[in-house]
Amino acid sequence: MTTTRTIAVIGAGYWGPNLVRNFRASPAWDLVAVCDLDPARARQVVGDRSTVEVETSVEALLRRPDIDAVAIATPARTHASIALAAFEAGKHVLVEKPLADNPETAALMVAAAEAANRVLMIDHTYCYTPAVTYIRDALQSGLLGEILYIDSVRINLGLVQPDVDVFWDLAPHDLSILDFILPNGLDPQLVSASGADPLGAGKSCIGYITMPLASGGIAHVNVNWLSPTKIRQMVIGGSKRTLIWDDLNPQQRVSIHDRGVDLGIQAADLTERTAMTVSYRMGDITVPALSEKEALSAMAEEFAASIDEHRLPRTDGMAGLRVLSVLEAVTASLASSSAVEPRLAVEELVS
């Protein structure tokens, strides 16, 4: 039998209301409070006649014995201090992405969760979509074969953020998806990034990240705030099949293409060209049926299940830390105009 646990959401700005709505609707959770420095904002989210309480002090909220867990949807620079206080108070913690604003404080959060024997989960929302769950299963089952390349495009007319560049704003999504779907997670030996600021905003508004894959293939992420067309697409080329995920096409979000190139003998020079064997496979395209379940609802269920089953959640603190470690390497690569090894092994950071 599953237990209904109590939760409070901290932060009722742009994203917090989505957490409030999903925890309220989840049979696994009883939402008891919403906390924001601005009480009017919290009140607006819970509604005038709601029994969900409004709090303005995180300290007071964490002292409440009737709260099992908190979900933190405040700005990234505040995540660590709130999460550390929550573990101290014995609460389980869900944190919005990014886990923190730098890998060192994120590592402290991972260590504190372990010491307190509490769950630390990161809301890498895309990892709870039916499409990404399908893609992960497809990769793990070998449906695509060896991964040759991954191209991820996330471009649109975006708000130029005051505190972060386009990499820190948009790439956490692509990186968290790669971490989730790749059989060995996100573990690049090198990260190269190039950015451009053609409008003079003082930060990259267009960005490209390139990372070699352990299989010998390559992953590439393109993020852009200046594109008039919105594109959310990932192409994963495998030795057997290619998968295309177009998140803005509900009729055909994911398609599997049984098409590709097989290289047999390669010519060393022009005289050997006749001996070359290159064949093109032109097989079927299949479109799997996917449910339309809201990702945050599955995420809320997973948070409860990981607590009930005393296990790590599907997107744990280490996943958040791996993403931050690559983002930090992106920033270092931009500064040095060269490929950069992620600075510290993630394991070293938490030890």
Ligand SMILES: NC(=O)c1ccc[n+]([C@@H]2O[C@H](COP(=O)([O-])OP(=O)(O)OC[C@H]3O[C@@H](n4cnc5c(N)ncnc54)[C@H](O)[C@@H]3O)[C@@H](O)[C@H]2O)c1
């Ligand atoms: N998962 C996703 O797809 C997704 C999408 C958007 C934003 N986010 C993340 O959600 C988080 C919040 O982003 P946002 O755009 O909603 O920010 P926001 O600025 O709109 O809202 C933040 C809210 O937190 C409150 N707040 C700040 N410090 C507080 C404190 N110490 N105690 C209580 N309340 C406090 C503010 O008053 C504000 O209402 C960020 O980490 C962001 O990256 C995630």
